Amino acid sequence: MTEIDSRPAREVAVSMVIVAVANQKGGVGKTTVAMQVGAELSRRHRVLVVDVDRQQSTVWWAENTRDRLPFDFAGSQHPKMLSRLRDLRAEYEFVLVDTPGSLEDTVVLETVLDAADYALVPVTPEPLAVDPTLRTLSRLIEPRRLRHGVLLNRIDPRVPHQLETWQRLLDAELGVPRLESHLRQYKVHAEAPVLGELVTSLRRNRRTEGTIADIACIARELEQLLSPALAGAW
Template identity: 70%
Template sequence: MNIIAVANQKGGVGKTTVTMQLAAIMSRRLRVLVVDVDPQQSTVWWAENARARLPFDFAGNQHPNVLARMRDLGVDYDVVIVDTPGSLEDTPRLETALDASDFVIVPMTPEPLAVEPTMRTITRLIEPRHLRHAVLLNRIDGRLGSQLDTWREVLDQTFGVPRFEGYLRQYKTHADAPVLGQLVTSVGDNRRTQGSIADVTRLGYEMTEQLSSATNGAW
């Protein structure tokens, strides 16, 4: 079982979207559980709206201590994806979740105000625990041709942090998904949705490869 935390102390970077959509796409091949340890409980609201359309198991409103007990209890999942708090006030809660995790996805939006909290999350909380991690660029505006390359260069050259090759573009389908209870696995594949489905599918494959390489002892 691999526990994946989705974490960033910057709020509004899309942690819940990444958690829910990645869980949905990975559930096509793996046994997936989503755990919400964020007091805001955004995934709980989403899951309640989705109801029977959830393709994975869901455990909302949990204390992060439950994560450490999962291995001892022999929980029968391939992947557990954890939505974590996004504020400084909840740092102890986030630290408890990270202590139990095997990998951390760090969503980051392409805006200057996201840089400092993202790097703080990595340098103060993730790297000292020697956790495998990667930044995921989220809400990339496809109309701005140079945006993706610019922010990839910032991550690669300025900060030298691991990142996913995949990224999530900004789509209305992602913005509407929580209130409609929709996931990439429950919407039709058409011109309106195919971009968002492709982005999440690419992320799912890359995340699966990261976990496989961890098993083989490689980065």
């Protein structure tokens, strides 16, 4: 695992993007997004995944991974260390931070958002997820004028028009920015932490092809949104 320290960064002209995976609503898939999108981005870029959530879900997943992690990982980080993320600009192109999903850890989340370039806000298609998500946006993300996008997660392909209904809700009724890409609900996502699997270690077959495609689309969209100069790598 990687330690965030205060050593000066080497003088190398590298653009680094810090993405906070954030929502004060728990259980919306922040850990899955941070780990899997981080793995997908690592196919082309130097990536660091940081865990500041007291639940330490990404730490457990990382320790359970059978193969070598495709990215650097910093778990159990003290919030004060987050101010030093910018010192790593010569080491990484993408830093993804898995953040707490509770009101009790608002100070930690604020520290991450202060350091971030973009907030990726996963949300599940459940009515109870709407208010906490809007609160996260209106109270924490928008006042910082931080670029952000909502990511629809756990879209059930078996439910007719679920995706379109929630896209319309975000676009027309709530008026919040969202990613065009989304994550469908697959058993692979639920099993991945237990089996120690990441998208980079999955064999492409009928069981995994949907998951692999969804994660790849999110990574490409983030790359195009945040780092146009790197988009040609895809």
